[in-house]
Amino acid sequence: MPRTELTEEEKLNIKKKNLLFKRFVEPGRLALIEYGPYAGKLCFIIDIVTLTRVIVDGAFITGVPRMVIPLKRLKLLKERINISKNCKSGFLRKTIKSTNVLDTFNKSNLGKKMLIKKKRDLATDYERFQIFYAKRELKKKMNILQNKKVSESKKENKGDKKKAKKVKKVKKIAAKK
Secondary structure (H helix, E strand, C coil): CCCCCCCHHHHHHHHHHHCCCCCCCCCCEEEEECCCCCCCCEEEEEEECCCCEEEEECCCCCCCCCEEEEHHHEEEEEEECCCCCCCCHHHHHHHHHHHCHHHHHHHCHHHHHHHHHHHHHHCCHHHHHHHHHHHHHHHHHHHHHHHHHHHHHHHHHHHHHHHHHHHHHHHHHHHHC
8 A cells, every 4th residue: 555645744743742731831822820929910921031930921910910929829721821931021922912812812712711700809798789689580490490391291291191091992803802
């Protein structure tokens, strides 16, 4: 059987499928700080200091100053911008605004969850009560509908059983004749 050569595109696809990790620690990678005074804020990796520490910056947009932070405190996200190592905050800010990276993050599932959590945290006591009351009323209506469906299906099953008994009796009588 002759051996066929793979095209460059096929080789790239094979390499992409075999990658163990999809999100690398690299300059321009968007990250979420999970621990510390800036927990819950977004930042961009600017440079790698050691295997366990990186320099991050929020470019006056996300509220994170330029600082060194351990990788254990970061969650790497899918979004990335093209910047050079150790770029300045002004250039980073312009790049963020021109690429709309934060908008694409806000459209992602994690961004939506964070937005909902922030709204919940900022809700007043009365707003939380309104949400609780609306959920309670919705659950009541759902239970009523569920009970109606169950009772209807039980009625149908009873009717089916009676019909089945009649059919059996008719078959027995027909078999005897």
